Amino acid sequence: MSTTDTIENTGATHSHGSHGHGSYLTSSKGLLSWAFTLDHKRIGLMYLCSVVLFFIVAGVLALGVRLELMTPAGDTFSPDTYNKMFTLHGAIMIFLFIIPSIPASLGNIVLPLMLGAKDVAFPRLNLASFHIYVIGACFLLYSLLAGGIDTGWTFYTPYSSESGTAVVSALLGAFILGFSSILTGMNFMVTIHKLRAPGMSWTKMPLIMWSMYGTGLMQILATPVLAITLLLLVLERTYGIGIFTPSLGGDPVLFQHFFWFYSHPAVYIMILPAMGVISELITVHSQKNIFGYKAIAYSSLAIAVISFLVWGHHMFVSGQSEIASAVFSFLTFAVAVPTAIKVFSWVATLYRGSIVLNTPMLYTLAFLALFTIGGLTGLFLGTLATDVHLHDTYFVVAHFHYVMMGGTFIAFLGGLHHWWPKFTGKQYNEALGRFCAVMIFLGFNVTFFSQFMLGSQGMPRRYHAYDKVSADLLPTFEMWHRTSSIGSFILGSALFIVLFYLLHSLFRGKPAAKNPWGGKTLEWQTESPPITHNFATDPVCEHGPYDFDVIEGADDHHGQAADKRG
Amino acid sequence: MSSEQPFLHHHFHSAAQQSASAKLGMWFFLAQELLFFGGLFVAYAFVRFMYPETMLAAHEYLDVNMGAINTAILITSSLTMALGVRAAQIGDQRQLRLQLLATILLACAFLVVKYFEYSHKIHVGLLPGRLFAADGIAGKPQIFFALYFTMTGLHALHVIAGIFVLGWIYVRAGRGEFSPAYYTPVENAGLYWHLVDLIWIFLFPLLYLVR
Numbered sequence: 001m002s003t004t005d006t007i008e009n010t011g012a013t014h015s016h017g018s019h020g021h022g023s024y025l026t027s028s029k030g031l032l033s034w035a036f037t038l039d040h041k042r043i044g045l046m047y048l049c050s051v052v053l054f055f056i057v058a059g060v061l062a063l064g065v066r067l068e069l070m071t072p073a074g075d076t077f078s079p080d081t082y083n084k085m086f087t088l089h090g091a092i093m094i095f096l097f098i099i100p101s102i103p104a105s106l107g108n109i110v111l112p113l114m115l116g117a118k119d120v121a122f123p124r125l126n127l128a129s130f131h132i133y134v135i136g137a138c139f140l141l142y143s144l145l146a147g148g149i150d151t152g153w154t155f156y157t158p159y160s161s162e163s164g165t166a167v168v169s170a171l172l173g174a175f176i177l178g179f180s181s182i183l184t185g186m187n188f189m190v191t192i193h194k195l196r197a198p199g200m201s202w203t204k205m206p207l208i209m210w211s212m213y214g215t216g217l218m219q220i221l222a223t224p225v226l227a228i229t230l231l232l233l234v235l236e237r238t239y240g241i242g243i244f245t246p247s248l249g250g251d252p253v254l255f256q257h258f259f260w261f262y263s264h265p266a267v268y269i270m271i272l273p274a275m276g277v278i279s280e281l282i283t284v285h286s287q288k289n290i291f292g293y294k295a296i297a298y299s300s301l302a303i304a305v306i307s308f309l310v311w312g313h314h315m316f317v318s319g320q321s322e323i324a325s326a327v328f329s330f331l332t333f334a335v336a337v338p339t340a341i342k343v344f345s346w347v348a349t350l351y352r353g354s355i356v357l358n359t360p361m362l363y364t365l366a367f368l369a370l371f372t373i374g375g376l377t378g379l380f381l382g383t384l385a386t387d388v389h390l391h392d393t394y395f396v397v398a399h400f401h402y403v404m405m406g407g408t409f410i411a412f413l414g415g416l417h418h419w420w421p422k423f424t425g426k427q428y429n430e431a432l433g434r435f436c437a438v439m440i441f442l443g444f445n446v447t448f449f450s451q452f453m454l455g456s457q458g459m460p461r462r463y464h465a466y467d468k469v470s471a472d473l474l475p476t477f478e479m480w481h482r483t484s485s486i487g488s489f490i491l492g493s494a495l496f497i498v499l500f501y502l503l504h505s506l507f508r509g510k511p512a513a514k515n516p517w518g519g520k521t522l523e524w525q526t527e528s529p530p531i532t533h534n535f536a537t538d539p540v541c542e543h544g545p546y547d548f549d550v551i552e553g554a555d556d557h558h559g560q561a562a563d564k565r566g
Numbered sequence: 567m568s569s570e571q572p573f574l575h576h577h578f579h580s581a582a583q584q585s586a587s588a589k590l591g592m593w594f595f596l597a598q599e600l601l602f603f604g605g606l607f608v609a610y611a612f613v614r615f616m617y618p619e620t621m622l623a624a625h626e627y628l629d630v631n632m633g634a635i636n637t638a639i640l641i642t643s644s645l646t647m648a649l650g651v652r653a654a655q656i657g658d659q660r661q662l663r664l665q666l667l668a669t670i671l672l673a674c675a676f677l678v679v680k681y682f683e684y685s686h687k688i689h690v691g692l693l694p695g696r697l698f699a700a701d702g703i704a705g706k707p708q709i710f711f712a713l714y715f716t717m718t719g720l721h722a723l724h725v726i727a728g729i730f731v732l733g734w735i736y737v738r739a740g741r742g743e744f745s746p747a748y749y750t751p752v753e754n755a756g757l758y759w760h761l762v763d764l765i766w767i768f769l770f771p772l773l774y775l776v777r
């Protein structure tokens with residue numbers, strides 16, 4: 001065969017020589033070596049910086065919203081500014097922070113390491129996904145600069161087809177970001193299928209892989225529907241095609257069906273990776289085998305499948321047929337089953353474990369408490385009769401912040417602290433870490449539990465001022481709103497301390513050991529920070545991910561092959 | 567090992583693993599495409615249900631002959647594509663290049679026909695939404711033509727993307743990169759092309775043959 005002359009052309013072969021054996025952080029230098037890297041760890045790190053940046057932007061907008069609601073009158077910002085602030089807070093948090101937060105940043109860094117692979121299946125698509133993310137972010141930020149958007153992150157028609165604000169660029173931004181999410185999901189699914197280390201059967205995979213797999217499934221099957229929805233809405237605005245706008249002959253409820261067909265699975269795209277992180281953290285920091293491996297694994301897939309069948313629970317008061325509402329309500333309750341299986345299994349894992357109350361474990365415990373509250377209040381909203389009362393009130397706002405922030409964001413912080421020593425090679429200040437974890441937990445509850453109170457009293461969401469409310473409710477509303485705002489300032493300050501000590505650790509932190517927590521999964525077998533090619537010799541998986549119960553001493557010949565290199 | 571298999575990327579253990587990964591990735595991508603067009607089909611079902619008379623009246627203004635010719639062109643191109651994959655499989659380089667070229671030319675022919683259809687519609691004002699400028703059709707024909715242009719337009723974009731993909735495969739085939747041991751890119755491009763074809767096979771009756 002005439003293959004010898006094509007070696008240079010394809011450029012596909014990478015030398016296995018010595019240059020892959022230095023730390024991935026310093027192996028090559030310069031901005032371009034980062035911007036065009038194919039290394040999953042570097043791509044993950046770039047994602048991490050971006051999502052943290054956007055979290056800060058959206059978080060500051062949220063503090064602005066809370067500042068306005070400190071007092072009943074709309075006196076801090078104008079109504080239009082207020083509408084733009086909560087819209088951008090939602091859109092940026094969801095599309096630029098939560099969706100890519102765990103999978104694309106932490107997942108990108110640890111997924112191949114935990115599988116014992118050299119990289120994800122398609123490194124170039126991985127890089128493309130990041131570049132697409134940056135382009136999408138530019139579109140979304142452009143709408144911020146071009147005067148903002150005031151439709152709410154849900155872009156409901158008919159208002160979104162008429163609003164005079166920069167809706168089209170925001171829609172295009174979300175459209176583009178969707179493709180970045182699809183590429184990540186696809187890449188991870190193939191990586192999990194095909195690049196597991198020898199000996200790693202499906203049930204020997206760390207549980208986070210099952211979560212990522214379920215997430216990938218939803219990313220590739222739900223996101224394209226959002227893409228076409230947003231595209232049709234762009235056409236609606238530009239050419240008046242008449243699919244979603246009633247005055248042109250369209251149906252706004254159709255838009256809601258389209259939108260929630262994506263956006264309900266999307267909340268599981270956001271929470272499933274968090275559940276995976278919790279499975280890892282809870283085992284390592286209690287040094288105990290997971291309770292119910294298969295139950296947790298299969299419940300991830302069950303959640304992914306059922307999540308496609310519940311979207312109508314967002315539309316109980318939108319004029320959807322009562323039979324449809326009843327069916328959607330029933331299916332919504334069905335999602336609670338696999339979710340509860342996970343929560344019970346995590347709690348059972350803690351039983352008689354050697355629990356270490358370090359920073360990652362504190363976040364894990366916070367997750368268990370907050371996510372359970374978030375999940376249970378979801379059932380209030382999934383029940384037809386109570387939803388009629390609670391729909392579009394602060395109860396909904398509190399519910400999804402308990403799930404998204406108390407769940408996903410807390411797990412993100414837990415995972416960040418858990419893998420920080422691995423991917424930076426530095427140890428952060430543990431005392432500050434614990435202090436902030438407790439402050440975040442307290443600040444969070446003060447902020448959002450108050451909103452349950454507000455919602456159950458009938459305070460509607462998205463209101464700029466509440467001074468016109470009846471005199472008997474005004475003191476209650478004012479008291480809870482003020483409490484919530486004070487909580488948000490505690491939360492915000494604690495998060496800034498986290499940012500500070502994490503950045504500080506990069507320069508002044510003690511070097512981290514290979515395996516500071518005594519984890520059993522493969523990422524702890526390589527250096528901290530890992531070498532460019534991840535492992536010096538290809539690892540072989542010889543035991544389960546959570547085999548903490550082996551007798552001391554017998555551990556040696558159960559060790560991973562990567563340990564044995566000379 | 568890798569010196570004999572220049573196509574093998576460093577993070578795969580074997581050529582079999584690499585090609586299985588690439589194919590699996592392609593199937594996931596196709597699933598994504600199906601859901602993308604699936605949304606459009608739901609929008610179509612909605613309009614059909616809301617305005618059945620409009621659909622019936624407005625579809626008369628589409629050129630069934632041109633649609634049929636295009637259907638024939640795309641089906642033929644699927645055949646040439648399949649023959650191309652077969653040629654790659656057995657290592658017949660000349661046939662591979664020939665069939666790829668035929669597929670690309672047929673794709674271009676499809677676009678030429680589409681161009682004539684579109685320019686006629688634009689000329690007589692059969693346009694989507696607010697741009698609609700014709701009269702004599704009952705109901706809301708602007709919604710039908712919105713669907714027509716959105717669905718066939720997005721499909722045409724996929725055809726254009728297909729021409730670039732196949733062109734790139736053609737260039738690589740010219741360099742002799744493919745062999746019976748390595749032809750996954752040809753296969754994956756083929757899978758994509760068959761999907762583009764399949765979508766048209768749904769679009770043609772839904773838009774041109776309304777009853």
Ligand SMILES: [Cu+2]
Pocket residue numbers: 263264267310311313314
């Ligand atoms: Cu939902």
